[in-house]
Amino acid sequence: MSLPPRQPPGEPRSRLARLRSTLPRNRRESLAAALAFAPPLGAAIIMETAFGFFLPLVPTGLTIGVALFLLSTRWLRRRERPPKPREPAEPLRLPPPVRPLIGREAEVEEVIDQALKRGLVIVRGVAGIGTSALAVNAGWRLAPETHRQRYADLRGQDPDEPEGTLSVVERVLRTLDCPLGPIESLEGAARKVSAALQHTDQVLLLDNVERWSQVAWLPRHVPGSWMIVAGELKAGAGDAVPADVAVVQIGLLDADDGVALLSSQIAKERIEADPAATERLTNLFLRRPAIAVGIGRWLAENPQVPIATLVTDLEQGPHDHTLHVLLAMQLRRVSPGAQRLLALFARAPIAELGIDGATALAGGSEPEVEQAMEELSQHGLVEKVRTSRVRVVDAARAIAAPPKDWDAAWQRLVERFADRADFFAERLHEEEARHWFGIEDRALLQILRTRQPSPRAAGPLGRIADALEVWFLLEQRHQERREAARALTYAARTLGDADVQATAELRLCLIALALGDPRAAQEHLDNASGLQAGVESWPVQLHLARAATLLATGDEFTAVESSLVQYGQALPGGDAVGQATRWINMAVLRIRRGQVCGFEGRTDEANRLYADALGTLVQALGISEQAGDVHAQAHSRELLALVHWYLGRAHDATRSWEKAVQLYERSGDTIGQARCQVHQAAALPRNRREEAGRLLRSALTRLPTTGVSTALAWLHLAGAEPRNAQRHREKGLDALAPWDGIAEPLQVTEIRRRLRSLPSADPPGSGTLHDPA
Template sequence: MTDQAVDTDGGGLPGPAPDTAPAGRRLPESRSPERPADDRRHPDRSAPDAEFLGRAHELRELRADIARAGLDTLSGRKAPRARVLLIAGRPGQGRTALAEELLRRVADRYEDGVLRARLSEPDGTPVPTERTARQLLAALGRPVPPGADEDELSQLLRDALGERRVLLLLDDAAGAEQVDALLPDSPDCLVVAVSRGPLTGISDVRPCTVGGLDTASAVTLLARRTGAVRITVDPRAAEQLAETCGGQPAALVLAGGWLAARPKAAVADVTRHLDADTEGGAPLSRVFRLAYAGLPAGARRMLRLLSLVPAVPADPHTASALAGCSMGAARGVLDECVDAGFLHRLPTELPQYEVPGCLQPLLRARAEAEDRPGELRLARARMLERTLRLLQSCRAVTETDSPASREKLLATPPALRFADPRAAADWLRARQPALLAAARLAVADGELDTLARRLMSQLVRAMVAHLGTQAAAPELYGIHRLVLDVAERRHLPRERAAALLNLADLDARAGRDRDALTRYRAALDAGREAGDPYATGRATESVGAAHLALGDPDRAADWFGRALAQRLARDERADAARLHGRIGGAHARAGRYAEALRSWRSAVTGHRRGGDVVAQARALGELAGVQEAAGRADEALQTYQEAVELARRAEDGRLQSALHTRLAEALERTGDPAGARLHRGAAERLRAAEPGTAPDGAEA
């Protein structure tokens, strides 16, 4: 049983809790190990069962503020940014519930929908602006450059929102800086910010301070939790309890949960217990002590453990691993805590639960007082180990062609097994924010670095397997930075080199060539320190590629030459042949055609000796291009013919089509239009036979 007047970020039960996806976007359906065979045994205890309570005055003022002229309008200027409405108050007072009710009433004015973002973790830690901007851009369907900084992402978000008429809820803002970085540069948008205090520094903010509920609404909230009979029998006691709780929804929900669990108790019993509390404190603290003491020992322990991982929404897997119990038992305890008002159940397809922000510090203090540090660390390690095994299963289900993977998958316990790749992909998308938060938590812990490294490795492999490297690049960038943090903290040069190489590759793909060059050089130093020939060789070659991208072919050729010497010393002939080609490309960029021809001929010879016909054909195509640039048109045409023949022998239709096209272009330049038409026709026939082939001018 829930109430819409309860704060979703710091009250008791949410009503309704803020959606984790933008309006109009369905959360993915999922069939995962977390869903029981019969979900009807576990109803959604967070579904609202009644209309919004109270706050009529606040809603009228907020709606009037939307239409009220701003300072810019009064001065005759057009408003440069979106209107900002602020709902301020302490966690647990119903701030977010009021914001959600306002959104429900005015959403039809904003045809481009509603976006939601939470700017603080449940424990109060501010969420980095770049992470929030990245999530909002993804929700808008805009590409997110991996590794982009806060300023770039904020500008991309403002550009995207400037084209729309949207309603943006920024929940639990820690300060004005967070909100200011996300404000749309469009007066057609409306921003509703929820915060503990004022947003000093943002112009023309319309504040609405939220206090306790009025007595009638507070009593109604109690009645919804306890049933109407006890309220009707003693209405004066109910009013007194509401006054004792200060009208705070979170405190009322906990008090109602205590009464609901004790059908024979009277409403006055709660007030009597609270008056007898000698520890004092705010109403929420006093009600918390009463409600917490009334829980079974297992539920109290579960709540203390959940407070250790505030950034990760709990699910039955997380809870069972933390407590060291079965998933069924964990699910029962979680639902019991929801009924008691200590947890929110999130409105997601997978069962997920969250500790209200206002209860986080209270539960964390209990954990520090009642549990030994070693027990808490062991519980966190169990949670990370379970997450690791789920990621392994998520990835393994995509590798059914491998007998070893199939055998490993069959050996996985049924509770950790996915039915098919689609179920695994749905689970990964639904739990991705929690998985990334778990990785950040593991790194921040500082004592679980081995588990953290394994977890991040499996997370990268699972995301690449299901989402692809390109789609997962923004998240992969963050994971590689976490790996780098652990490697530097633990003085692991091999892992440091790998993380730097991965980050530099993503920088290079995003066009940040100078950043990539810096990281490739750092990876080279780390690879040399670790004595890792693979990392050293790849970093050396990548430094050359970065110089080439920066327009310095001389240095590029020099670094490619160093990489070639390393490959030759290790007798890595295929890589040596490829590097001959890269050196030839650098020389050609610099206009040194004689050196370029020698290098490309060496590349052709190396590929021929290695038996790689496709690579040999590609190298011949590049050699022909250099010959033509050097003024040797007849030699170039002959070399193109040889390359086409090799591609035909290799049965590579795409390469053959590209080479026919390049040969046709060369014939046109030499004044042979008939021959050019012949080869263009051949290229078109090959492309028609293979619809996935590249268009004219594709690389050969």
């Protein structure tokens, strides 16, 4: 067998560098891409059949399978890459303080006092009242040194909807430099926040929070640090701020403070020239800082206009739309190029854009667009959120005229984002690439959600979906993977592209398995197969997804083997990673059949099958090492440990698990690490229950909330912590809920039986948990 040479040490082109170049978008590409897909899926699934104690999660193993699948093909056509875009790093420090902050001294002191006493304080007020400025100034007072500051603007990329809770969690953890991985519980996320902030003397400011539910998961008090949450925090049904959280409510400015704010922008003589007009202006408009600043800006730019004239104009419009009126007056003063850019900004379904995206949208040169952005910013029509990124002010969005060339502008923007996503997805081993995706992944997802995609945008949308799949898979953010795949399904269905729709449905099938939902996996598999003319026209990927789903929902080995034969026949011999996964897949069936023999009491036959699987896995490990594929090595080691244990070689099993954990850590697969922790905990003797409990609790923070591995972890935790056995029993049964009412593998039935037998000092039949039979 000819294999590619081992990759030179230190060369950066590893798993990350190759991910992007392997995703299929149509039937032809899927055929090639799927050749190396099935073995890791099957390998993950066979581990579930070990009743004794090795029942790792099918869905989590599928994450490995998908990663190996992505690595093992090179179908994507080569195209010229764009130069690296100029994207500034997202600052973690607080925005500059507002000086002077007129009329808010008492509120700033109250925020500081509550933060010092309570740890978490809410700065609450309606839009335009100055909550952000007040919170920022209080943050600077608490932490004057920039290295003690952490800041996140929690406005999302959807102009019409606030960020969801999971997205907020991800952004907060990224702000604190916490490893992401799958966010399986809000409690776990809160623990990460506490660990990152405890005794650091840091201040964390979360700005522009719209609802309490977005941040309700935060820890209430972290010793040695302070958290400030600022925004409207609108109260809804079941969304009220609890009484134990300190709230500083921000009201209107006093009249004198409103005048003082205006005086900071225009000459005092002009204010005093017409006291009656100034009093009317103050009483009607100046007590809200955003409007006062807008009025001051307009008066400063129009020195010849008396205050009385402005008051008369403003009184003619509805008072709740005063800012709209002011901005409409400002809009008339900007250049035609800036007006056009604002119209395009306002029409875009993305709330925030950088200079690169704005240039693509406008279709002009970067210096021209940068100048137009600066002009809009000076007139208060957009606000700068970073050095070269802007958001349209909500009131300005309402007054902007519809753009005449929207379709062409949107096409340019989608293509630019697709090019950037391609460029950075192939460089995910570089910090800059990961940083870019950390900033832009929500924008990419928002683009993919376009309700009426243009046929011309089909290709770029597919490339964006592929890049997001690679990025979210790398970070093991399966919920976001599902969002992207659903958006791709909708776009493909709208555009009538059955091949792309089938690919998206298959992706949803795999994600459902990764999230421990076999029922949904079967539905998506049926949808994908229904888009094909007949079984003979199925791409290899579809046969492999069918095999994975069959193994997740039963023990139909003949049907599984039939699907896998299709894979084996088409596998190209020159694909080293594909060859490794082929050997892993061969081992999978041997182990599964060996387990069945063991259950039936045919021990000698079972041991022979395990020994055959051992030799096959050793070969797979050697090939994956030559190919330099860390994920395949980790998976081979994990399976080798399982076979060693079945053959009574506890020492070899322990060493293989330790190596598998190290390899999973290198590849960034936290779920693989968690699965090995479940193995290791189950292998510990009863006098080391405390250690086993620590391993299992650590694993549960990384595993999905449902699935076989999760249920098994709760079962073993009941043995390690018998006092809490009843509670662990309920959580274990909840983890198996996706199999309620559908066909289930024998191992699911067995785990369910043992969980229902709890509580007791030891799980029923615990003596067999270490028995290969």
